[in-house]
Amino acid sequence: MSYPEAWLRGASLGEGITCQLRLQIINGTLKPGETLSENRIAADFGTSRSPVREAMKTLSNEGLIRLERMGAVVVGLGPKEVEELYDVRYLIESFVQQRMAGSDTGPLKISLQRIIDKMELAAKHGDPVEFAFQDLSFHETIIAEAKHSRIWQLWRSIRQIVMTVMLITTEEVFAEGERRIQGVVEKHRRLLQALQSGDPDEVQRSVRHYFDDSYVTLQHSISRS
Amino acid sequence: MSYPEAWLRGASLGEGITCQLRLQIINGTLKPGETLSENRIAADFGTSRSPVREAMKTLSNEGLIRLERMGAVVVGLGPKEVEELYDVRYLIESFVQQRMAGSDTGPLKISLQRIIDKMELAAKHGDPVEFAFQDLSFHETIIAEAKHSRIWQLWRSIRQIVMTVMLITTEEVFAEGERRIQGVVEKHRRLLQALQSGDPDEVQRSVRHYFDDSYVTLQHSISRS
DNA sequence: CTCTGTCTACTTGTATACAACTTTGTTCCT
DNA sequence: AGGAACAAAGTTGTATACAAGTAGACAGAG
Numbered sequence: 001m002s003y004p005e006a007w008l009r010g011a012s013l014g015e016g017i018t019c020q021l022r023l024q025i026i027n028g029t030l031k032p033g034e035t036l037s038e039n040r041i042a043a044d045f046g047t048s049r050s051p052v053r054e055a056m057k058t059l060s061n062e063g064l065i066r067l068e069r070m071g072a073v074v075v076g077l078g079p080k081e082v083e084e085l086y087d088v089r090y091l092i093e094s095f096v097q098q099r100m101a102g103s104d105t106g107p108l109k110i111s112l113q114r115i116i117d118k119m120e121l122a123a124k125h126g127d128p129v130e131f132a133f134q135d136l137s138f139h140e141t142i143i144a145e146a147k148h149s150r151i152w153q154l155w156r157s158i159r160q161i162v163m164t165v166m167l168i169t170t171e172e173v174f175a176e177g178e179r180r181i182q183g184v185v186e187k188h189r190r191l192l193q194a195l196q197s198g199d200p201d202e203v204q205r206s207v208r209h210y211f212d213d214s215y216v217t218l219q220h221s222i223s224r225s
Numbered sequence: 226m227s228y229p230e231a232w233l234r235g236a237s238l239g240e241g242i243t244c245q246l247r248l249q250i251i252n253g254t255l256k257p258g259e260t261l262s263e264n265r266i267a268a269d270f271g272t273s274r275s276p277v278r279e280a281m282k283t284l285s286n287e288g289l290i291r292l293e294r295m296g297a298v299v300v301g302l303g304p305k306e307v308e309e310l311y312d313v314r315y316l317i318e319s320f321v322q323q324r325m326a327g328s329d330t331g332p333l334k335i336s337l338q339r340i341i342d343k344m345e346l347a348a349k350h351g352d353p354v355e356f357a358f359q360d361l362s363f364h365e366t367i368i369a370e371a372k373h374s375r376i377w378q379l380w381r382s383i384r385q386i387v388m389t390v391m392l393i394t395t396e397e398v399f400a401e402g403e404r405r406i407q408g409v410v411e412k413h414r415r416l417l418q419a420l421q422s423g424d425p426d427e428v429q430r431s432v433r434h435y436f437d438d439s440y441v442t443l444q445h446s447i448s449r450s
Numbered sequence: 451c452t453c454t455g456t457c458t459a460c461t462t463g464t465a466t467a468c469a470a471c472t473t474t475g476t477t478c479c480t
Numbered sequence: 481a482g483g484a485a486c487a488a489a490g491t492t493g494t495a496t497a498c499a500a501g502t503a504g505a506c507a508g509a510g
Contacts, residue, residue, distance in 0.1 A: 012493060037461070048495040053462090057279070061286050063378040070461050070502065075374075084375040091320055095312075149300075150309040150383075153288040157382050158375075237463060262491070273465040278492090295472060295491050 001027060001171070004129045014054035017045055019160070021055055025064045025074055026164050032076030036065065062161055082165060082218055085158065090211040092155060093139065096146040097207055101200040108145050112138060112192050116185065123181045131181075132170040136163050138188055169217075187213060226252060226396070229354045239276035242266070243283045244385070250289045250299055251389050257301030261290065287386055307390060307443055310383065315436040317380060318364065321371040322432055326425040333370050337363060337417050341410065348406045356406075357395040361388050363413055394442075412438060 003023050008016050021041070024030045042052045056072050059065045065072045077085075115138045122131035136159075143155050173180045187210060194206035228248050233241050246266070249255045267277045281297050284290045290297045302310075340363045347355035361384075368380050398405045412435060419431035 014493080039461080049462095050494050050496095054282070054493095057282060061382070063374065081374055084373055087320075087373070088375045088379060091316060095316060148309055148312070149288065149306055150313045154313060154379065154382070157286070157379070239463080264491075274492095275464050275466095279463095 001168075004167075006129075012051065013047055014051035014058075017041070017047070017051050018055040018058045019164075020045075021059060022062070022064060022160060022164055023167075025059070026077045026161070027168055028076075030074050030076075032074050032078070034074045035071035036074065037071050062157065064161070077161070077165070079218070083215065085161065085165070086211055086214055086218065088154075088158060089139070089162065090207070092143060092151060093207050093211075094204065096143050096148070096151060097195075097203050098200070099146050099148065101203070105145070105195060108141065109192065109196055111141050112188075112195070115141065116188055116192065119185050119188065123178075123185060126174065128170045128174040129167065131174070132163070132166040135166055135170065135184070135188070226393075229392075231354075237276065238270075238272055239279035239283075242270055242272070242276050243280040244389075245270075246280055246284060247287070247289060247385060247389055248392075250284070251302045251386070252393055253301075255299050255301075257299050257303070259299045260296035261299065262296050287382070289386070302386070302390070304443070308440065310386065310390070311436055311439055311443065313379075313383060314364070314387065315432070317368060317376060318436075319429065319432050321368050321373070321376060322420075322428050323425070324371050324373065326428070330370070330420060333366065334417065334421055336366050337413075337420070340366065341413055341417065344410055344413065348403075348410060351399065353395045353399040354392065356399070357388070357391040360391055360395065360409070360413070 001023075003019050008019060011019075021030070030036075036056070038049045038052050038056065041055075042049045045052065056065065056067065060067045060072065064075055064077065066075050075081075115134050119131055119134045119138075122128075122134060139162075140155070140159070143151065146152075170184075173184060191206055191210055194203045197203070226248075228244050233244060236244075246255070255261075261281070263274045263277050263281065266280075267274045270277065281290065281292065285292045285297065288300060289302065290299050300306075340359050344356055344359045344363070347353075347359060364387075365380070365384070368376065371377075395409075398409060416431055416435055419428045422428070
């Protein structure tokens with residue numbers, strides 16, 4: 001499994017290396033505890049140390065590796081870490097919904113509906129990459145609506161990891177058949193419906209439910225692998 | 226006002242430049258909208274572009290500057306952004322306290338008491354830098370206790386900014402006299418007392434109160450400047 | 451056998467060089 | 481005068497070179 005090249009269009013070498021290493025760490029090709037050397041990686045990718053160095057710093061900021069005095073050691077993203085990642089996602093979206101309560105969400109709801117349409121289209125075309133991207137966009141659109149610089153920054157700091165995790169889990173979901181895919185679409189539709197109800201408590205409940213459900217999906221996915 | 230050199234002991238050039246630029250951005254020496262060039266800054270600091278480049282990337286991750294195609298533009302940290310920063314701090318500490326409810330907080334409480342003692346000592350010695358550092362340590366100790374990798378990562382991503390803001394505000398507090406200083410110590414003592422009560426609701430209330438109080442202090446500090 | 455000093459290979463941090471691209475100001479043509 | 485081509489300066493991204501420091505092996509002294 002490799003990183004979608006379309007997502008690297010116009011990216012620098014450093015960003016490309018970052019993405020590929022991130023994927024390798026998350027899907028377990030690079031195992032926790034392994035140590036990485038700038039020189040070795042640069043040789044592997046056939047580049048100089050500069051872009052590798054950039055990648056290492058980025059991955060360190062994302063918490064996927066730990067920079068030590070000699071060699072960076074892979075931290076990895078096990079089941080526990082993924083759960084914790086979803087903790088933070090819930091924290092963010094819950095906060096955002098709370099903050100948006102009462103404001104005009106008309107344009108937002110239209111955007112979200114459009115994204116759900118695109119998800120269904122991607123499902124019909126059997127395109128998991130596009131599907132995962134729209135899934136990400138759905139949540140990102142909600143978070144952006146809060147117009148809260150720090151929350152947005154927070155999202156950006158986990159965005160790439162979330163994207164990569166989604167990419168992997170979505171491929172699994174697609175492999176399990178139409179029914180599971182529609183289930184994911186339905187989850188988002190319910191979230192949008194709660195938003196349209198306009199009742200803050202209902203929204204909070206549905207966000208809580210969304211992530212509770214994601215937890216069990218994760219457990220399912222984890223126990224399979 | 227300059228960055229405490231003791232905090233840069235053993236740091237690389239890149240980290241040093243990062244800290245100095247961060248301080249200049251936060252205290253307004255570098256104003257929002259200004260554009261920074263790697264070459265110019267490297268010349269200013271008398272170094273090569275490498276450490277400057279590292280600094281730019283770090284500050285960009287912290288959201289203090291925005292990397293564009295040519296030249297990085299200063300985003301800055303106005304009153305609104307500081308408020309938003311405290312939103313996130315509340316989000317973190319509230320979550321941590323919630324998660325720790327019920328677990329054994331014996332050793333934690335001892336650590337916190339020690340830190341408060343050090344704060345009082347720093348107050349007595351009229352040492353705002355040490356005081357700010359202990360203030361930071363207090364909250365960091367609580368957050369570390371949750372043993373939640375993502376929350377910890379999240380804290381690390383704002384830690385330096387929080388530290389710098391604390392450094393600045395603490396100097397202001399010290400300038401306003403003994404009474405204000407003791408007020409800050411008292412705030413922390415109340416937080417610890419709530420923790421010792423063992424009642425989760427009481428803890429949540431006191432955390433909420435702590436940050437509500439911080440908001441008004443910020444408003445006060447902001448309206449003065 | 452254990453401890454210590456040294457030596458080697460490898461690591462990171464920093465400096466410098468270069469290529470590709472963007473912006474801007476100028477000049478020339480209409 | 482207005483606009484387009486062009487030139488020049490500045491910018492980033494990447495490669496390479498070098499210095500300083502660290503881990504680990506290894507040999508020799510106690």
